[in-house]
Amino acid sequence: MYLPTCHSTNDIATELVRNGKLADGAVIITDEQTGGRGQHGTSWLTSRGQNFTLSVVLMPTFLSLSEHFLLSQSIALGIRNYLADFVSNIWIKWPNDLYINDLKVGGVLIENALQGTRIAHSVVGIGLNINQADFSSVPSGRVTSLRLETGMTFHLAEQLPRLLLELEKVYLRLRAGRSESVRIEYRQHLLGLGQKRVYSIGGQLVEGTIMGVSLTGKLRLELANGEICEFDIKEIKWQWA
Ligand code: BTN
Secondary structure, eight states: OEEEEESOHHHHHHHHHHTTOSOTTOEEEEEEESSOBOGGGOBOOOOTTTSEEEEEEEOOTTSBGGGTHHHHHHHHHHHHHHHTTTOSOEEEETTTEEEETTEEEEEEEEEEEEETTEEEEEEEEEEEOSSOOOOTTOTTOOBOOHHHHHSOOOOHHHHHHHHHHHHHHHHHHHHTTOHHHHHHHHHHTBTTBTOEEEEEETTEEEEEEEEEEOTTSOEEEEETTSOEEEEOTTTEEEOOO
16 A cells, blocks of 8 residues: 555554454555654654655464564564665664664564464564665764665665565565574674674663574673673663764
8 A cells, every 4th residue: 555645654554454454464655754653662754755664564373472573583684685685784783673884774663463472463664764865864873775875776666576575585484484594594684793892781881792682582692791681672772882
């Protein structure tokens, strides 16, 4: 479903799927969001018609609640594989941000509706910077786009099937029970794996080395004293040099 403009594709998808008006695999895409949402209650701003701004409805009823991080991993991997046709040095920053070198190129916001211990449906919101060249409105400046990285401009309507195909490929692997291969591949592309870096944990700066991600999606960090601790997204913040 294409909407020239909307509040948020995640909001529209959530409402339509709740009312039984969207099936598994439905995609809502827009040129412009007036109330785009990012992770942790942030807003997601994009330049009109320049980037991918879409939501995919998925019904991963084959996943139990404790396995739901696999969906996040699969989506991040699918986007990575799409980008890999054009650029190298693509990293997944835990849990599911997409980076080229150390600049953010895309983000994912997954909103799940539960039915007992299963996920009835997931709305997978994806914002991916494609043709935007001016990021002066982003205070950190730590962002990029496919255009800035390649010098090419992209026809979004032509690119969309390629992105969706890569998402579908990984999702179908997951559905076919090949979750271990998804975990292994995710780990291969995890930003900072095995590197000593500084993180902010409970307001304190702590040196640690990412050892991987737990089955439930927690970040596993080896601290200076050799202890391995697991953190969820609210407990740890990345400190950039
Ligand atoms: C992040 O904070 O990194 C996640 C950003 C997710 C943005 C996308 S854009 C399409 C969909 N609709 C929204 O309101 N948010 C997501």
